[in-house]
Amino acid sequence: MDKQVLIDAGFDYEGGLSRCMGDEALYEKLLGMFKRDRSFERLQDGMARESVKDAFEGAHSLKGVAGNLGMTKLYNTDVELTEALRGEGDMAKAKELYPAVIASYEKAMEAIKDIKEPEKK
């Protein structure tokens, strides 16, 4: 994987790597796994159906993963969205924040496009 590409995309490369105990191979594998992670899908679906509960679950899950992998931009935008959806939720506000999340998700995906998806166990 190209470290520079990731850094240019705003990734916290060092942070992500440290969480993998310095294991570059592991970090790369996990970035690849992100491509088939369903969190964003669930968020998308929830927003489309205007279901606060489902959208929250997706956003919350995405937040955890993004944080772990050092996807800072995605993490930050998603944090706000997650809070807007917590509890009763404010769907109107969530809709305002959602585009930012989509944008940073796409950027992140762009950054890891050259990384191979690992084989499923």
Added chain:
Amino acid sequence: MKRLGRSLLFSILLMLLIPVSASASAAVSEGDTVSENSSGAIRTVSNKYRIMVLSSYAMGDEVSSLEIEGLQKALPSDKCEVSYEFMDTRRFSSGYDLSVLYIFLMKKLSRMPEFDCYIAVDDPALDFLMAREDIVGDVPIVYFGIQNSKIIEHASKSSGITGVQKNYDFASNFDTIKNLFPGRNNIIFVTDSSRAGKDDTLSFTAAVEADGRFSYEILNISETPESEVKGKLSAAGADSVVIIQNTFNLNDGSISTLGYMTDMLMPYISVPVFSVNMDLTEHGTFGGIIYDCVASGEMAGKMALQIAEGADPSDVPVVTDTPVKAVFNKKMMDHYMIKASALPADAIIVNNEKNFWQRYYKPIVVMTLVISFLLLLIALLSRRVSSQKEEIDSDEEIMRIVTNDAINFVAVINVKDAMVKLRSGSWTKKGAIVPESERTIPYKVFIEKAAQNIHDKKVRERFLKVSDLKYTVETLKRQPEICESMELKPENGPIMQKQFNLSRLDKDVNRILIYETDVTQVLSAEREKNELLRKAAEAAERANAAKTNFVSRISHDIRTPIGAILNLTDFAKKDMDDREALTDDIEKIATSGRFLLSLINDVLDISKIDSNNLELSEEKYNFTDYISEIRNIMDPMCSVKGLKNEVNGTEEGNGYVMMIDKVRINQITLNIISNAVKYTPEGGKVSYSGGIYDVKDGKGTLCFTVKDDGIGMSEEFQKVMFDEFSQDSDNPERRKVTTGTGLGLSIVKRITELMSGTIEVKSEVGKGTEMKVSIPVKVEHTEGAGKTETDTDREDGKMHFSGKVLLAEDNLINAEIAKRMIEETGVSVEHAENGAEELEIFRKAPQGTYIAIFQDIQMPVMNGYDAAAAIREFEREEGRDIRIPIIAMTADAFTDALERSKEAGMDSFITKPIKEEEIKAMLSKYTEGD
């Protein structure tokens, strides 16, 4: 004050309710000169003409009021002084009443100064005036509103009487009816049996017959039941009209008014309604050519003024052409489609059907005022009642407030009635003095019952004396409260100490609050406390005595060897030349010296221990070393005395290192051994056996026993053997043995106890003694380089763990990271993808497989809370004694999430994204075997 208010209100009320009949008395005004006239009446001369208006009816009468209105127009107040009398004859049904009125009126009028003119309004007034010529004298009379022909005729005979006749113009009305309603040929004439009614009926009948165009019906409401009246009116058809003339005296004997009855009857009438004597259009009638009472009144007034000014009544002719006005109701005109052009030229068209409010506002206002006054009255009355009630309530209130756990009895004494109202409840805990049904009892009874419980005669007498109500009240006037304490013994109960409080509830002592507090417990508690203090004092005394004793003993024991040493030094000087003797002396000095030293050491030890100054310093003491030390001492000690000795049973202790105060454990052990040696005669045997037992988690018990077959100890002595200076005087063998300091065993006991240990003694006189000491110690294994039982190894500063954890996380990425972090510490990881899997894996695994569980909260299938709760349930079912630590991994560090976690049975949490340090911290916290 309240009473005043009430009566004031009442009188106002009264005034409002009673119909006001105005009687204006003639006032003598300034500037009048007073003189008498020929008839004896007092005459005043003033610039104004005095006119008396005598009205036949009441002031509020519909017609009268209008007539008087007219009068007043003609009698300006600058010229005339007008007085009014209202006879209100409509209320009289019998002539008798009328004559009473006459008498009353006569008296009144006779007292008044002479008038310049009388004005008689309507028949009865004129009647009266004409009947009482003696009163009237030659004062002229002007009448109006009179239609009775007889009266008119009579009046015309008198030259001093003139007036305006009231001739109803039925003829014009008939013409009008014919013009406007050609098809209607029938007239229903509504009248009554009043005087006017009778007269009017006659006039009408004469007029209608003279006219000839109409059939007619007389409907007398005084003689016809109401329902029939309504029925007849309803039946009136397209051929009829109605004329409402008189409706004053109703069938039921009550009196009404034209206006009211018209309102009542109109709903039943669907034909045009005319009126001739009064304008009833505002009540919904069609109208008519109506007697104009105002104009009549005005006319009469003018005539009266003329006469007052000096005109001769005969020059003022009677007006026979009664003023009328044509009034028609627009609404009715529209209803019957009558155009204004069809009406007479001077007709007044009114559109003034009064609405509900206009019609009824007067009675409504009056009613409202009446009701308000009544309500006010009620309010005032009820306040008085409720303030009485307040008094009652506040008794209860006070009693409720005062009552608490400590107070058993509350009552309020009402001094005035000498009654006591008790709070419901019992007098004592054991029995009730008064059943709840009899809550208010006379004061005397109350006192008697109370006195019954006082078992001391003297106290009872005093009580009865002091409880005299007057006396109590007097006392309470001087001081706010009385407090008495006394002993009570109810029939079936124990003696109790009670305190009575009497408080005055108001300055004048009208009510007294009495309550009783049970102080039995308080007293007994005090007694107990005193007892304890006394015992403590005694103990302190004894300790002090013991100390003093000790000191005196010690001083003796110290002086003895010092004395011996000094003596021996004298001997030594003398024995300078005898080497053998000298050596012996020196030996003895040494012995005494050693003894003295040991004594002083012992004393210091005891003193240190007793003043808590003795500190134990623990250090590592290898058990094997300890045993060899024992051997080193025992061997020479025993062989010197010719005793056999043995050290055995030490296998249990080998390999251990104790953390113990070296010096002291040696001291204890040696002391016991030397005692054993001391009290075992030659040929006997002393043996030591000891070891370290029950080692667990780095702790064990050092236990050793010293056995001898010496002289033993008597039972008695065994009881006091550890006391200072105690000697076994009951043991015959004892006297043969040299005594030591006498402190040894007491020191041994003290130090053992300081080490949290115990000493056990078994002994029999002549057979020997066995002493066993047990002391808890921390131990370590001596093998290896100090490895302990824990799993942590701090060699290189890094923390390493071992074991296996269960990780429950649904997100694969997060799971990988967590797994990696945990594995880095040396711990292996089993991964479950959700709560359900987690639970299953846990259940299947034997206890202790996993050292901890790390779990996500938000998981599909079964979330973290449920999984944790299920695991705890499982542990309970299985009776597992160790709870597996469950650590939540959550992105939400909100307090309610934490609480929920705790409730579900989780032990702790780490926040996501998880960090290595936190993993390690959790592992070390929960896996250190704590």
